[in-house]
Amino acid sequence: MQKRATAPRRKSGSDTEAAILASVNTRNLTLLQHRSKPHVTEGDDHNRACYGCYKALNHAHIAVDYITECQIEEGVLNQYKALYLPHVMVMSKAVADKIREFTANGGAVWADGRCAYLDEHVFLRRMIPGHGLDEMFGCQEADFIAARDTEFRLGALRGCMFRQYLVPTTGEVLAEENGKALIVRNKFGKGETLLAGSYITLGLQRLGSDEATMNAMAEFAFRHGVKPVLNVAPSAKIECSVMHGPDADVFILGNRTQTSVTARVELESSYAAFTRNGVRQNGGTVLEQPLAPEETVMVIGYKK
Template sequence: KRKYGTLDALNAAWYRRFERWEQVEPPRASTILSYTDYLDWRTFIDDKLAGDLRTRVEAVRSADHTHPITSHAAVPALFTSPTDGYGEPDDWKMAAAADFFGTSLYPKHSESTRPWPYPQIAAGLDFTRSSGNSFRKGFWVGELQAGQGVTGMRIADPVVSRDVEFWMWKVLSHGAREIAVYAWYPMNAGFESNGYGLINLDGTLTDRSRGAGNVARIISRHGPELLTAEPAPAQVAILFNRLSAMVGGAQPSLSKLGNAMRDSLLGLHRAFFEQQIPVDFVHPEDVIHHRLARYKILFLPFPVMLSREVAEGVTRYVEDGGTAIAEARLAWNDERGFATDAIPGFGLSQVFGAREKLIRPVEKAQILIEPSAGLPELESSERVAGEAFEEELEPATNGRVLARFENGEPAIVEKSYGKGKAIFVGSFLALAYQRQHDASTARLLLALARAQGVSPEVEVSGPGTSEVELRRLVGNRVEFLFAFNHAGTTADATISVRLPWPVEDARNLADDGAVPFGVTGGKATFRKNLAAGETWVVRLQGR
């Protein structure tokens, strides 16, 4: 009723002949015809979940005007789908409803097929952080796994002290404002018996509980500064667009790609994560309401279903000087599930300087970079791996071809538009990188970003450092530098940090010991021999 107002409008949208509102029910079966009703139903579920949370927040607030009111998801929405079961929450809508929204984090849950690899943990935390960031709110972890995952006889890998310590530091490095380690005492009944506790069932302490306590004491000593510090700002934005998960409606057999939306988001995040370049996920509402000005580049992965309002927001972003990079079948369907007149739809073919000529399914797309492309640190004629389709493009007269498929047809087209630039890629690069992990795909994604001035502010080099992750929290003339060695071997690391001020003092957060540093090329540099699995946190004070 709120969306359409009248039965006549609803009947026109759904192709129905309802005579009264009581006849309107959720769709029960897939159809070869219009599935606007299905899209509306799934959107209603999102709105209902957020609305229920808002009602609870308002009820609590009516009696308590002092304390923050929070909620958290079972898992970041990055890893779910709006088509799952009775529906999954949209983290952005939920974050809007509460003072703080967050997530559970169980990297070794018994329901997982394997322990979460560290890039997945990073992506999930960045995603949850981004949902609050859109409303200038922090986030929290409402349940951080404390002990071994157990569900009946499904028993996960043991959780050791180093796991809990790493997870606590990792969550903090992403800007979490609170961490609830769950739980102190293990479950003592039900199908989770003996699982998920920080201590033993007989009440004796474990190495995990001692390790968690030590990290908590260090964090508490620096609490005021940590609470006012923010994650290093991102120059790269990745659009999280749930509509793309629903192309075709309720029939999952219509796609052979699996959860392509999730894997595309993970692939893009991973390409920049591996180069120490922070990214933000952004929501369609961020695009519609002009909240993208701080980003140099906007990626639209797997953008096969797009609303008109988002398309108009992308156009404005480019007109105002941003660079948008979109993958194959951009805005193929609109928010009603109807095909647009051309691909890209909603006039985006004029923005991106090309339109789809034909599309063919392939196991692995092959893209050849043009010698004239001029993309930084990318060799001319380099072969790049795509995924699922080759979409041959028909460039406009002012569209510049950056790459071609093996048959010579245009595969990537660039166009200047307004004060900015738009680049259209006729395959799914992000999906390819997540599933194939072909280095050529990452090189292309990074080259497109570097061409717009994106570069890392922290770097690490030296023997054994390929799995060293760096993160920063930025405050007022103070920064916290986190170094995580994810490898099973020692890393002899040289770390450089570009800062807006000269460093006066550097201290190890664990013991407040002085950390030697140098200055090279305007960057502060540090040497550290990181043990396997070690976490090192340094506080940098500016002059």
């Protein structure tokens, strides 16, 4: 029991500063729409978008929690700095009110995929986004059309499948096409929002990775105080994680590439020593480890 009580723990729960809404309501809708058509893949688009969103944030070493509508209604947003709404089509008033409150109190909300165009009864809203989220995002939908091109650019972001043209009210236009807004950023209370008018996160799963898109999505979190799990370089080439314990921390470093690379981690506190495969190394505030192609290693850092 004592060993279990002092075992290292992963960064999770209250340590995590960003969240992704895994919408049960949106999943239920798409399941009902496609339950009699198993050959149609679009029924899983929200799950795919959630994965695409996670993919972008994980690429920048940002720890995230998946949360549901029930958790939002219970007040879980209070523990986060940034909330991502990937392809969340269905939104109840109760959830929308909590998200508005979160933003007004200083939170940051990023959304795409025709966010909240249906209410909890699956009715099309007169105003999109619905339930007052148009005020929060500082814009309203003007049109929603299928794209002739499979992919296209919205500033730094890569669009996919559809274009949602937006009319800014209080928001700032960050990207436009032929004079029509496609990305709008808005100040709401103490917080900030960004609405991207296309299937950005779904595209990261369907079309594959896009460096500029993933960097821009992560930058939104960094802009609002979210910190990465570790400050590691070269960031794009390294997969990393950390487990914390009372006497030591465990660092997991992986090489994402097909070539050798040296991972350099700048740590917030100094360690007495590091060990890798039982070999003791000097401690300090910097951890450097050579990694072979696709190699993953575990390094123990002993606290002073």
